[in-house]
């Protein structure tokens with residue numbers, strides 16, 4: 445399965461201009477938070493995709509300009525811009541995939557959990573609108589803290605009686621991309637041919653790269669394991685510090701979000717063997733939510749591939765992650781209960 449992951453990812457990097465077979469049905473995709481640091485480059489990458497028919501841009505500000513700008517690009521994707529709460533329902537009608545990068549990013553010294561106070565309500569409001577207007581769409585949540593915002597999204601969909609566990613996914617693709625990049629750099633490999641599963645959550649210690657399960661296999665000294673694990677876990681903070689108060693990862697996240705979208709759209713179109721990591725409601729781990737490699741299909745998440753055979757080192761990383769991940773999940777569930 446991991447081999448099919450590699451072969452499914454590599455061509456995606458050059459998918460933007462390819463000609464589609466007539467059997468492919470193009471899909472409708474919305475970006476909520478489309479004027480932001482992630483939203484704009486993500487929308488650009490989506491505008492270049494032959495897999496998309498309509499691209500719906502929603503934000504509380506500036507979407508008209510972003511929309512007109514993108515609409516001059518000579519691809520077939522039809523761009524429509526929506527601004528402000530009163531246009532949200534229209535933005536969501538007939539969507540197959542809704543990407544949510546709306547909300548505030550970190551500044552140096554902040555944790556992702558510090559964003560909860562602002563972003564929990566933003567995600568709850570947007571997901572409520574999805575429940576009412578496009579309950580069948582796949583919801584891909586980018587807004588931090590993902591460990592909590594995905595449980596919030598789930599509780600909201602349940603409250604509207606439209607919950608489908610196959611269709612709510614926290615986007616952790618950036619962790620997978622970083623892990624492949626850093627491992628390839630350290631070992632002199634081609635990063636496009638390296639797949640490192642990353643499991644757990646999406647914050648500090650809860651990000652757990654499975655360096656024992658890299659495809660193709662790579663071996664590490666204890667020192668390499670420690671330094672690579674720490675770099676992957678703290679890569680978001682590396683960007684936040686380098687940006688020095690002006691935001692967090694936007695360009696690499698836009699690429700990650702686009703790559704994840706193309707996996708979903710390929711799977712919705714019936715392409716088989718598509719595997720990507722994502723943070724979802726978990727059946728097979730002790731956690732209520734957990735990121736694992738996921739087999740994607742026509743309805744979204746077909747099944748979790750699970751965590752595989754863990755090394756002793758990775759088992760300890762999971763133990764260490766437990767308190768934070770469980771607390772983040774519970775915080776999201778508790779918030780949703782009082783929001784509803």
Ligand code: NAD
Nearest residue numbers: 477479480481482503504546547548549586587588618697
């Ligand atoms: P940004 O501030 O540049 O953009 C956010 C956008 O959201 C803005 O355009 C803003 O107007 C919009 N917005 C705010 N409230 C809204 C609402 N109610 N409805 C619609 N739009 C709304 O921030 P950014 O750098 O794009 O980051 C966005 C989020 O993504 C942050 O929470 C950040 O932590 C998260 N993020 C996640 C990952 C990941 O791996 N999942 C990676 C990077 C960033």
Ligand code: LMR
Nearest residue numbers: 550556588680681692693
């Ligand atoms: C990331 O991993 O880059 C994002 O979660 C943004 C952040 O706050 O680090």
